[in-house]
Amino acid sequence: MIQEMTVPFAPTTHCYGGSLAAQLLWLIPAAPVVASGINALLKQPKRRTAATLAIGSLACSLLLSLFAFGHVFAGWAVGETVRETVNLTWFQFGSTSVDLGWVLDPLSAVMLVMVSLVGLLIFIYSTGYMKNDENYTRFFCFLSLFAGAMLGVVIANSLLLLFMCWEIVGLTSYLLIGFWYQKPAAAAAAKKAFITTRVGDVFFLLGIVWLFAQTGTLLFYNNGAGSMEAGALSGLLAQPAALGLTAAGAIGLLIFAGAAGKSGQFPLHVWLPDAMEGPTPVSALIHAATMVAAGVYLVARVYPLMQAGALAGGSTTALTVITWVGAFTAVFAALIAVAQNDIKRILAYSTVSQLGYMMAGLGMGGVAVGMFHLITHAFFKALLFMGAGSVIHGCHEEQDIRKMGGLRAQMRVTFLTYAIGMLALCGFPLLFSGFWSKDGILEAAQHWSVAKAPFYMLVFGALLTAFYMTRQVSYVFFGQSRSAQHAHESPRVMTVPLGILAFFAIALGAIGTPAWPWFRAFLDGRVAGFDWQGFAEPGLIGLMGISTLVVVLGLGLGWMLYGDKSPAPEEPDALESAVPMVWRLLRDRVYLDELYGATVIAFYAGWARVSDWLDRRVWGGAVAAVAAMTGFGARLNRFLDTNVVDGVFDKGCEEMGVGGGLLARAQSGRVQSYLRMLALAVIALAAILIWSSRP
Amino acid sequence: MSFVFYILATLTLAGALAAVMLKNTVHCALALTVAFAGLALLFLNLDAQFAGFAQILVYIGAVAILVVFAILLTKGSETPKDGVFSRTWLAGLAIAAAVFAVLGWAVLNSAWALPHETAVPEVTVKQIGDALVGRYVLPLEIVAVLLTAAMIGAVIVAMHEKERTK
Amino acid sequence: MSPLAGFLIVAALLFSIGLAGALTRRNAILVLIGIELMLNAANLNLIAFWRYGPHPEALTGMMFAIFSIAVAAAEAAVGLGLVIQIHRHAHTTDIDAMNRMKG
Numbered sequence: 001m002i003q004e005m006t007v008p009f010a011p012t013t014h015c016y017g018g019s020l021a022a023q024l025l026w027l028i029p030a031a032p033v034v035a036s037g038i039n040a041l042l043k044q045p046k047r048r049t050a051a052t053l054a055i056g057s058l059a060c061s062l063l064l065s066l067f068a069f070g071h072v073f074a075g076w077a078v079g080e081t082v083r084e085t086v087n088l089t090w091f092q093f094g095s096t097s098v099d100l101g102w103v104l105d106p107l108s109a110v111m112l113v114m115v116s117l118v119g120l121l122i123f124i125y126s127t128g129y130m131k132n133d134e135n136y137t138r139f140f141c142f143l144s145l146f147a148g149a150m151l152g153v154v155i156a157n158s159l160l161l162l163f164m165c166w167e168i169v170g171l172t173s174y175l176l177i178g179f180w181y182q183k184p185a186a187a188a189a190a191k192k193a194f195i196t197t198r199v200g201d202v203f204f205l206l207g208i209v210w211l212f213a214q215t216g217t218l219l220f221y222n223n224g225a226g227s228m229e230a231g232a233l234s235g236l237l238a239q240p241a242a243l244g245l246t247a248a249g250a251i252g253l254l255i256f257a258g259a260a261g262k263s264g265q266f267p268l269h270v271w272l273p274d275a276m277e278g279p280t281p282v283s284a285l286i287h288a289a290t291m292v293a294a295g296v297y298l299v300a301r302v303y304p305l306m307q308a309g310a311l312a313g314g315s316t317t318a319l320t321v322i323t324w325v326g327a328f329t330a331v332f333a334a335l336i337a338v339a340q341n342d343i344k345r346i347l348a349y350s351t352v353s354q355l356g357y358m359m360a361g362l363g364m365g366g367v368a369v370g371m372f373h374l375i376t377h378a379f380f381k382a383l384l385f386m387g388a389g390s391v392i393h394g395c396h397e398e399q400d401i402r403k404m405g406g407l408r409a410q411m412r413v414t415f416l417t418y419a420i421g422m423l424a425l426c427g428f429p430l431l432f433s434g435f436w437s438k439d440g441i442l443e444a445a446q447h448w449s450v451a452k453a454p455f456y457m458l459v460f461g462a463l464l465t466a467f468y469m470t471r472q473v474s475y476v477f478f479g480q481s482r483s484a485q486h487a488h489e490s491p492r493v494m495t496v497p498l499g500i501l502a503f504f505a506i507a508l509g510a511i512g513t514p515a516w517p518w519f520r521a522f523l524d525g526r527v528a529g530f531d532w533q534g535f536a537e538p539g540l541i542g543l544m545g546i547s548t549l550v551v552v553l554g555l556g557l558g559w560m561l562y563g564d565k566s567p568a569p570e571e572p573d574a575l576e577s578a579v580p581m582v583w584r585l586l587r588d589r590v591y592l593d594e595l596y597g598a599t600v601i602a603f604y605a606g607w608a609r610v611s612d613w614l615d616r617r618v619w620g621g622a623v624a625a626v627a628a629m630t631g632f633g634a635r636l637n638r639f640l641d642t643n644v645v646d647g648v649f650d651k652g653c654e655e656m657g658v659g660g661g662l663l664a665r666a667q668s669g670r671v672q673s674y675l676r677m678l679a680l681a682v683i684a685l686a687a688i689l690i691w692s693s694r695p
Numbered sequence: 696m697s698f699v700f701y702i703l704a705t706l707t708l709a710g711a712l713a714a715v716m717l718k719n720t721v722h723c724a725l726a727l728t729v730a731f732a733g734l735a736l737l738f739l740n741l742d743a744q745f746a747g748f749a750q751i752l753v754y755i756g757a758v759a760i761l762v763v764f765a766i767l768l769t770k771g772s773e774t775p776k777d778g779v780f781s782r783t784w785l786a787g788l789a790i791a792a793a794v795f796a797v798l799g800w801a802v803l804n805s806a807w808a809l810p811h812e813t814a815v816p817e818v819t820v821k822q823i824g825d826a827l828v829g830r831y832v833l834p835l836e837i838v839a840v841l842l843t844a845a846m847i848g849a850v851i852v853a854m855h856e857k858e859r860t861k
Numbered sequence: 862m863s864p865l866a867g868f869l870i871v872a873a874l875l876f877s878i879g880l881a882g883a884l885t886r887r888n889a890i891l892v893l894i895g896i897e898l899m900l901n902a903a904n905l906n907l908i909a910f911w912r913y914g915p916h917p918e919a920l921t922g923m924m925f926a927i928f929s930i931a932v933a934a935a936e937a938a939v940g941l942g943l944v945i946q947i948h949r950h951a952h953t954t955d956i957d958a959m960n961r962m963k964g
Contacts, residue, residue: 669963671956672781672892676884679790683797690801700864704871711875711898715882720890727894730875734901741868741912746926750904753930758897758937765890765941769948780885781957787884795877802869809863809913816917826920834924838931845935853942855949 033148039141081525200261207254252318263295280389326359339586365444433509466554479566707733868909
């Protein structure tokens with residue numbers, strides 16, 4: 001199963017999308033978005049319409065995804081690697097242009113099918129889960145918007161379009177986590193999720209801008225001119241950045257920061273457990289299968305950039321960082337999951353841990369390794385969450401596992417499907433898909449050239465995974481019932497999707513076994529045949545043995561400590577009695593939230609106060625000063641107007657009156673004075689005439 | 696300039712001065728008559744006999760009498776208490792002096808252009824009559840109308856209004 | 862000085878005396894007397910110019926003077942009639958008291 005670390009996706013044909021599938025690809029995200037828009041205009045009582053629109057649109061997307069997948073598969077079957085892009089220019093300034101576009105290649109094809117299939121099943125499940133909620137229509141509106149945005153992320157050929165859909169995905173996550181916004185815990189959790197992912201997105205945006213500045217394009221593939229293609233990559237490699245990195249490495253790390261935020265890698269993982277405040281279908285869809293997988297998908301998409309400059313068999317700085325972060329997160333989250341008591345929180349930390357696995361797999365083994373685990377994880381984690389939702393629903397909204405128990409008999413279908421999911425997650429050998437996908441990662445870790453530590457960390461993580469899942473299943477399904485009420489099985493609309501997902505949790509393993517590495521071959525564009533010789537790779541049987549041993553050890557330890565026992569809720573946990581200090585540290589999530597609160601948040605709160613002071617005193621003062629000056633100016637104006645202008649005018653009129661009075665005295669009414677004036681005038685005229693007629 | 700001219704001029708001017716300066720109005724009217732007479736004699740000196748006699752007849756015979764009648768009818772013989780001259784008599788005198796100054800200046804400046812001796816014109820009354828009804832017939836008729844109008848007007852103006860004030 | 866100049870000076874003097882009387886005396890009748898003197902001065906002027914000017918046979922000066930005498934007579938009649946009427950109203954001939962046209 002070792003593959004050479006060559007640059008994948010060397011296209012052989014069809015770089016520009018001409019097929020019908022490529023042309024229609026934009027409909028896949030468009031349909032749910034349109035359904036969401038229509039749902040937004042509906043009134044709350046119209047539940048059936050809302051659900052029908054949402055499910056119908058996503059079903060259309062699923063059909064189109066299958067059609068696109070079929071097109072790619074057909075190409076693969078005849079030996080061509082299909083990568084079809086449709087690019088549009090959004091706007092131009094000067095000689096540079098900003099383009100959007102979508103791409104149809106094996107990676108996007110499998111992701112499309114996974115997202116739409118899991119999404120559709122969860123939509124159907126939600127009609128049962130949210131039946132008694134009064135905001136049913138709003139729920140489906142947001143769900144459809146999310147589905148459309150996520151599908152947009154999958155098909156995006158332009159980093160800009162991906163980022164836009166990425167942000168919409170974040171927005172809908174916020175809306176859905178805070179769906180029950182009347183609960184202060186839910187509102188706070190939504191805010192936390194948005195802000196934490198925002199921190200990652202800032203670095204992501206920096207990476208996008210840098211990439212655009214460096215290569216002049218944001219398209220991934222564009223007939224050789226795209227940023228993931230050889231020309232741009234060699235340019236990026238030649239450009240040095242800080243700290244001994246090239247531009248390629250630095251941009252790769254920045255983009256990984258965005259992925260780390262969305263995919264809950266340490267230290268940006270703190271939002272994922274709190275996101276369990278949202279309804280369980282939301283947890284299943286967004287925080288298990290799809291949105292958190294978007295980060296992993298992003299890294300897979302820009303893999304040529306991450307991998308640029310690697311020598312054969314070697315690694316780059318970006319990939320090394322990704323691996324270490326992923327491995328650390330895997331172990332860290334698994335440790336915390338051991339000490340949690342909320343059924344969904346255990347699964348949340350489990351998701352964080354598995355995302356760490358995926359990142360480590362990408363870093364060490366390449367796109368196919370990481371993506372395979374993503375696909376299998378999507379199915380069994382969604383299954384687990386939906387099963388947990390079924391349990392919560394059946395236990396009348398109880399979420400503390402210490403208050404459950406003995407549900408094996410009361411909720412049979414749920415137990416059966418949950419058990420399948422749990423075994424897949426643990427990586428129970430051979431039968432379950434999780435085994436094959438996790439083994440792919442472990443194998444890549446075993447052969448990693450940089451260090452061996454990640455391998456040991458990931459093996460330890462597998463042990464912990466088996467342990468805490470056994471603990472959870474024992475508490476919930478085994479032992480005596482610790483709740484006062486009787487639990488009832490969920491309706492068929494909820495259990496049928498569980499069954500379908502359970503089927504896939506088993507069946508998907510088949511496409512990733514060493515004997516028939518179809519998935520890997522499909523993504524890499526190579527031929528894959530069924531060959532038992534695949535198992536004959538050196539070290540492979542040994543590795544399978546190690547992982548089997550680890551799983552059995554974990555299951556055994558868990559059963560031994562928790563098994564059929566039913567401790568009362570007040571009693572301390574078995575481990576707690578053994579190592580109380582460690583237990584408390586893990587249960588309180590290593591006090592990471594408190595640390596953030598004391599440092600980052602306090603820092604920002606301080607700055608917020610400073611800004612407020614500035615705004616009120618300084619800028620407000622300036623505005624008030626301007627207002628005062630204007631008032632003063634107005635009063636001065638009035639004063640001038642009344643006293644100077646009017647005064648002058650009035651005085652002038654007065655004087656004119658006085659003058660007129662003076663002049664009127666000439667009209668004395670006495671004839672003699674008139675006569676005198678006449679005589680004077682005559683003298684004057686005569687003088688003038690005589691003077692002017694002198695020779 | 697002949698001796699007669701000086702005598703006549705002095706007479707006329709004295710009469711005129713007396714006419715404007717005497718306090719008693721009747722005395723003024725009589726002095727006016729003397730002035731008219733002096734003027735008539737001056738006309739005779741200027742060989743304008745018809746004008747001289749017309750002056751005597753009209754001015755002395757009619758206008759002076761009119762003035763005396765008016766004085767008597769308006770109790771003008773009584774001397775007013777606060778003087779016969781107006782309070783600002785000096786201004787009037789100055790203006791009159793200015794007028795004389797201008798006229799005298801005009802005359803003296805053109806004295807070189809004035810003729811000295813000319814022939815005595817032979818004017819007969821027949822010539823005057825011919826001129827009146829020949830060349831000056833229009834002014835004659837108009838003066839006739841004017842005199843009629845003035846006569847009627849004077850009568851109306853001076854008529855007693857006793858009947859109208861009821 | 863030519864005889865004509867002498868007559869003109871006399872006429873000017875007569876005119877000024879008449880004007881002085883019209884401008885300074887308070888009695889309305891004396892104003893009219895002044896006016897008569899002024900008219901007479903003008904007549905003297907006319908006759909003097911007729912006598913010493915060219916073409917005395919055209920009789921222009923004499924005619925002018927005769928018509929002037931006639932008009933002066935008519936004017937004196939009307940004027941004195943007015944004075945009499947004013948005296949009847951205001952019981953005075955003091956023209957300083959007749960200032961109802963005062964502005």
